[in-house]
Amino acid sequence: MANMAQAIRMALHYGEENLGVQEIFGEDVGPPLGGVFTATQGLKRAWNSPLDERGIVGAAIGLGWAGSRPVAEIQFVDYIFNTIDLLKLAGNSLWCSGGLMPCPVVFMTPTGSGIHGSIYHSHSFDSIASKIHGMKVVCPSTALDAYGLMIAAIKDDNPVLYLKPKALLRAKGRDLIPGEPEDEKALKKMIDAPIGDRSKWKPNWPKLEEVEIPIGKAKIAREGRDATLITHGRLAPISLQVAEELKKESKGDIEVIDLRSLIPYDWEAITKSIRKTGRVIFVNEETEISNFAEHLLRRVVDEMFYELAVRPKLLCGKAVPGIGLSPVLENHSVPQKKDIRMAIESLLSEQA
Amino acid sequence: MTGKVKTMNRRSSDPYESLGPELLKKMHRLMVLNRVLEERLIKMSKGGDGFFWIGGPGEEGFGVPLGLQVRKGQGNDFDYLHLHYRSSGIALAMGAKPIDTIRQMRTAVTDPYSRGRNFVNHYCIPKWNIMPVSPTIETQYSTVIGTAIAQKRHGGDGLSIVTGGDAGTAEGDFHSCLVWATRPANPLPILIVVVNNAYGISTPWKDQHGEGSISNWAKAFEGMPGKTINGNDPVESYRAIQEAIEHIRKTRGPYLLEAKTSRLHGHSSSSGANRVDEVDCIEVFEAELKKRGLMKTEDLKKVWSDCQKECDEAYNQVKKEPYPEPEDIWNGVFVEGVDKSYPKKGGS
Numbered sequence: 080m081a082n083m084a085q086a087i088r089m090a091l092h093y094g095e096e097n098l099g100v101q102e103i104f105g106e107d108v109g110p111p112l113g114g115v116f117t118a119t120q121g122l123k124r125a126w127n128s129p130l131d132e133r134g135i136v137g138a139a140i141g142l143g144w145a146g147s148r149p150v151a152e153i154q155f156v157d158y159i160f161n162t163i164d165l166l167k168l169a170g171n172s173l174w175c176s177g178g179l180m181p182c183p184v185v186f187m188t189p190t191g192s193g194i195h196g197s198i199y200h201s202h203s204f205d206s207i208a209s210k211i212h213g214m215k216v217v218c219p220s221t222a223l224d225a226y227g228l229m230i231a232a233i234k235d236d237n238p239v240l241y242l243k244p245k246a247l248l249r250a251k252g253r254d255l256i257p258g259e260p261e262d263e264k265a266l267k268k269m270i271d272a273p274i275g276d277r278s279k280w281k282p283n284w285p286k287l288e289e290v291e292i293p294i295g296k297a298k299i300a301r302e303g304r305d306a307t308l309i310t311h312g313r314l315a316p317i318s319l320q321v322a323e324e325l326k327k328e329s330k331g332d333i334e335v336i337d338l339r340s341l342i343p344y345d346w347e348a349i350t351k352s353i354r355k356t357g358r359v360i361f362v363n364e365e366t367e368i369s370n371f372a373e374h375l376l377r378r379v380v381d382e383m384f385y386e387l388a389v390r391p392k393l394l395c396g397k398a399v400p401g402i403g404l405s406p407v408l409e410n411h412s413v414p415q416k417k418d419i420r421m422a423i424e425s426l427l428s429e430q431a
Numbered sequence: 432m433t434g435k436v437k438t439m440n441r442r443s444s445d446p447y448e449s450l451g452p453e454l455l456k457k458m459h460r461l462m463v464l465n466r467v468l469e470e471r472l473i474k475m476s477k478g479g480d481g482f483f484w485i486g487g488p489g490e491e492g493f494g495v496p497l498g499l500q501v502r503k504g505q506g507n508d509f510d511y512l513h514l515h516y517r518s519s520g521i522a523l524a525m526g527a528k529p530i531d532t533i534r535q536m537r538t539a540v541t542d543p544y545s546r547g548r549n550f551v552n553h554y555c556i557p558k559w560n561i562m563p564v565s566p567t568i569e570t571q572y573s574t575v576i577g578t579a580i581a582q583k584r585h586g587g588d589g590l591s592i593v594t595g596g597d598a599g600t601a602e603g604d605f606h607s608c609l610v611w612a613t614r615p616a617n618p619l620p621i622l623i624v625v626v627n628n629a630y631g632i633s634t635p636w637k638d639q640h641g642e643g644s645i646s647n648w649a650k651a652f653e654g655m656p657g658k659t660i661n662g663n664d665p666v667e668s669y670r671a672i673q674e675a676i677e678h679i680r681k682t683r684g685p686y687l688l689e690a691k692t693s694r695l696h697g698h699s700s701s702s703g704a705n706r707v708d709e710v711d712c713i714e715v716f717e718a719e720l721k722k723r724g725l726m727k728t729e730d731l732k733k734v735w736s737d738c739q740k741e742c743d744e745a746y747n748q749v750k751k752e753p754y755p756e757p758e759d760i761w762n763g764v765f766v767e768g769v770d771k772s773y774p775k776k777g778g779s
């Protein structure tokens with residue numbers, strides 16, 4: 080089974096072979112490294128750019144306008160902040176030109192905490208990204224979704240920000256990507272660059288098939304009757320674990336929705352589930368105060384007030400300027416497994 | 432386009448002779464059309480027919496010769512343009528119609544560049560590779576990198592042209608452009624133009640910049656020529672642009688060109704847009720055309736009155752055209768439109 084980095088790499092390979100991707104670039108994206116998380120190793124179209132995020136985003140926009148279907152990487156989302164006005168330009172070029180100039184570009188970038196990355200390798204960008212209207216935002220939590228969402232992002236005629244939860248990039252998937260060998264060692268041998276001299280190395284790509292996870296469609300990661308938990312990215316597998324534990328302990332049957340797409344989000348899946356359970360909690364690692372899920376909460380309150388059994392809830396990061404390196408600090412800033420468990424228990428325990 | 436001007440004699444050492452009378456007259460007409468159009472736009476702004484005005488009166492002597500030398504068309508075989516808001520001369524010389532700029536000024540829904548959304552002189556003409564002009568200073572110096580990479584990959588001799596002002600060169604995007612255009616791994620076919628009118632909005636260039644002339648930046652990047660020219664002289668501009676474009680088509684590397692021009696109506700309507708006392712490139716050009724016996728006073732007058740008539744008629748037409756409908760805000764959010772569940776109420 081591929082891990083998420085391998086899945087993204089295979090999707091990009093599929094893109095350069097079949098979907099017209101002509102340029103894959105960013106800092107250390109080309110040989111010899113193939114990306115700090117190896118997501119671009121061995122790709123024909125991958126190359127190293129100058130250390131210049133604004134240049135990377137600007138170049139991608141120009142390439143998008145020229146029809147090159149580029150995939151550009153910002154090495155860590157923590158370093159995307161100086162490109163915001165250019166991301167806005169990607170998001171608004173269609174609208175500002177009265178519909179004339181689409182900007183089909185994929186920006187991909189590792190996001191979130193969970194690797195002891197301290198202040199500048201732990202940021203989330205979900206909420207700010209969701210305000211760059213005209214740009215789509217996706218974030219997978221499994222290898223297969225990562226593969227299918229990348230293919231969908233490449234095919235989309237709008238700019239797509241593809242957030243890669245960095246703590247999950249090395250996590251193995253449970254579902255086979257169509258075409259990959261079942262034996263993970265065999266896959267590694269085929270597509271992972273060797274340690275040491277790589278100058279003569281070439282990957283041996285499996286014969287991959289297209290999977291498209293539609294942008295805008297959430298996944299019911301686990302069906303349940305008692306409460307709805309809505310999450311994405313790194314906290315999706317953790318939430319799922321908590322849900323399984325609670326079920327085993329007969330404490331509740333939680334429906335877990337993995338949004339996968341933040342913009343546009345799957346309002347239908349959200350409302351359908353809440354209508355069934357009457358209880359909802361949003362879980363993500365972005366900070367409080369204009370957290371993206373605060374918008375969803377407001378909309379739930381507005382449109383589903385009389386269908387809620389109890390107060391809707393949000394569990395998210397603390398509104399502090401950074402995530403400290405000490406695990407004590409990180410664990411107190413970003414929701415941990417025990418926090419998710421406690422929050423669900425409290426959601427279940429409130430009297431309707 | 433230059434190839435079509437039969438009387439051009441490039442071997443002549445007199446630059447006027449080298450361009451030939453037909454091309455000179457054509458440039459003159461376009462410069463006048465450009466000036467008359469800008470004056471109409473300023474009038475509209477002052478008279479409440481539209482709002483903010485910003486444009487290029489004073490830069491006609493550079494913009495027109497540039498627009499005439501663009502290889503015009505769509506896709507990587509043709510030249511891409513990443514322009515700023517003083518580029519009406521370039522657009523008109525490429526064949527844009529004054530009426531369309533007037534439509535944008537009036538925020539009419541018939542504005543073909545932005546459907547009443549953007550400031551005037553913010554062009555977007557995909558069929559001629561004119562990329563959307565953005566009000567954000569200098570971002571065009573970052574986006575130009577992309578079309579040039581696409582052209583390099585594609586092959587052929589198409590190039591990408593970027594224009595902007597002097598003050599904007601302090602932004603990082605200008606540096607990005609210089610670095611990316613000269614990467615040894617992949618030099619890019621970019622004509623990097625800076626139009627130096629000596630000011631930001633009110634801040635003089637000379638108080639903020641120690642690099643002497645902007646073209647000095649070329650000295651730091653091996654293999655990139657840099658040149659400063661008198662952009663108020665359309666003939667000098669034509670020849671310099673021609674030389675730069677030929678260099679880029681041949682070498683597939685960049686060229687940095689600084690054109691010094693006037694700014695005849697100040698920065699924009701926010702500073703009054705009144706005429707100031709600086710060299711007028713059209714006056715100088717007309718004096719030269721008369722001195723050389725290429726045009727007489729009556730010929731010049733006729734050009735002005737023809738252009739005036741064209742812009743007046745266009746304005747009268749545009750006044751009858753509709754504004755956008757409120758629901759038009761939803762067009763162009765996404766290529767496929769917004770889904771029915773997209774939040775559209777603006778709150779509760």
Ligand SMILES: Cc1ncc(C[n+]2csc(CCOP(=O)(O)OP(=O)(O)O)c2C)c(N)n1
Binds near residue numbers: 566598599630
């Ligand atoms: C990024 C950005 N900062 C500030 C502004 C506001 N602004 C508009 S024009 C201008 C001056 C630009 O001067 P210059 O680059 O010399 O071009 P000119 O207008 O003189 O042609 C400023 C500061 C802007 N539009 N974008």
